[in-house]
Amino acid sequence: MTITLRPATPGDIAAITEIYAESVLNGVASYELDPPDRAEMERRMETITAGGYPYLAAIEDGALVGYAYASAFRTRPAYRFLVENSVYLSPLARGRGVGKLLLAALVRECEQRGFRQMVAVIGGASPASVALHKAIGFSEAGRLTGTGFKHGRWLDTVFMQLSLGEGNTSDPLPLSV
Numbered sequence: 721m722t723i724t725l726r727p728a729t730p731g732d733i734a735a736i737t738e739i740y741a742e743s744v745l746n747g748v749a750s751y752e753l754d755p756p757d758r759a760e761m762e763r764r765m766e767t768i769t770a771g772g773y774p775y776l777a778a779i780e781d782g783a784l785v786g787y788a789y790a791s792a793f794r795t796r797p798a799y800r801f802l803v804e805n806s807v808y809l810s811p812l813a814r815g816r817g818v819g820k821l822l823l824a825a826l827v828r829e830c831e832q833r834g835f836r837q838m839v840a841v842i843g844g845a846s847p848a849s850v851a852l853h854k855a856i857g858f859s860e861a862g863r864l865t866g867t868g869f870k871h872g873r874w875l876d877t878v879f880m881q882l883s884l885g886e887g888n889t890s891d892p893l894p895l896s897v
């Protein structure tokens with residue numbers, strides 16, 4: 721496996737839209753029921769990158785096989801040092817360490833930009849996602865039950881959290897975004 725990571729660009733939107741659509745239609749990580757189209761995914765990417773958050777692509781043999789980005793957990797400004805992460809892979813790329821590569825790089829990138837906490841909001845309490853976040857050092861921070869209903873069943877949400885850099889042990893510096 722040779723995986724290269726690089727910042728995602730609008731040129732990646734077709735592949736990203738396809739990967740996300742598969743997860744929306746078949747999985748429980750996303751609570752969306754209808755896959756967004758390319759224009760909407762491009763708008764979302766623009767909002768994320770313009771907000772100073774990293775958006776990364778994983779490339780294998782010239783094809784985009786996964787992506788990860790950080791975004792605001794909540795928009796009120798005192799939350800500004802806390803980011804939420806998202807990681808999605810094409811089905812064939814799963815279980816081969818690509819998620820770990822992407823998430824570790826996203827953590828490093830967010831630390832460099834001055835963010836101090838990262839939260840994973842794990843829809844459907846997906847075992848693969850919980851295992852991925854544990855492997856990177858996240859701890860479980862709570863569980864909400866019955867948060868979603870999809871594919872004919874109730875879903876729980878697991879929160880996991882990782883301190884970035886000095887976390888809450890020192891005052892934050894201005895974000896370099």
Ligand SMILES: CC(C)(COP(=O)(O)OP(=O)(O)OC[C@H]1O[C@@H](n2cnc3c(N)ncnc32)[C@H](O)[C@@H]1OP(=O)(O)O)[C@@H](O)C(=O)NCCC(=O)NCCS
Binds near residue numbers: 743813843846849852
């Ligand atoms: C969740 C996801 C990103 C994980 O990425 P991945 O590349 O498959 O995971 P990795 O191969 O890097 O494995 C990371 C760890 O999780 C474990 N793991 C991976 N898949 C697993 C599964 N299905 N069940 C249990 N553990 C699993 C691995 O053993 C590894 O642990 P280790 O380092 O202690 O050995 C990927 O499966 C995916 O895209 N799923 C659909 C979308 C999704 O759920 N996204 C998360 C949104 S919160």
